[in-house]
Amino acid sequence: VPKEHVDDFKSVSQFKFFNTNNLWAKLDAIQRVVDQGSLNMEIIVNNKHLGDGLNVIQLETAVGAAMKCFEGGIGVSVPRSRFLPVKKTSDLLLVMSNLYSLSNGSLVMSPQRMFPSTPLVKLGDNHFAKVKEFLNRFATIPDLIELDHLTVSGDVTFGRGVSL
Secondary structure (H helix, E strand, O other), rough: HHHHHHHHHHHHOOOOOOOOOOOOOHHHHHHHHHOOOOOOOOEEEEEEEOOOOOOEEEEEEOHHHHHHHHOOOOHHHHHOHHOOOOOOHHHHHHHOOOOOOEOOOEEEOOOOOOOOOOOEEOOOHHHHHHHHHHHHHHHHOEEOOOEEEEEEEEOOEOOOEEEE
16 A cells, blocks of 8 residues: 555545455465465565664565465455454553453453443553563553543553553
């Protein structure tokens, strides 16, 4: 996606469907495509800056683009409520909290929450970036049922029985 259209691409009002990065494939179909040499994937160059100041280049492929290589491939529409990615500790805080409970193998938002939207949580990278650091900063996971927005910066810890 060209840089000038990234916001459009991420817009849920602009596009009804979103890639969940979840693929299911038959192993024999993968083997067949590999044996035929028809799995031609575009390489994505991703410049990264590591915490120690080292600049590296990460080479990636977008596995979803491989769908074109498989005969009879289909897409499945998954409700947004079933897609809860955990990429940062701020996402982890949300799914560990009382905002969600497990029902029939799926995380569902608590009926106690007045609004169906997920709170915006930003945890400082200096103290919350790694899971071990994150877990050490919470005596227990706070009550987030009424939370709308949380930004934490600096050397902050949370005690027991906290409601946000």
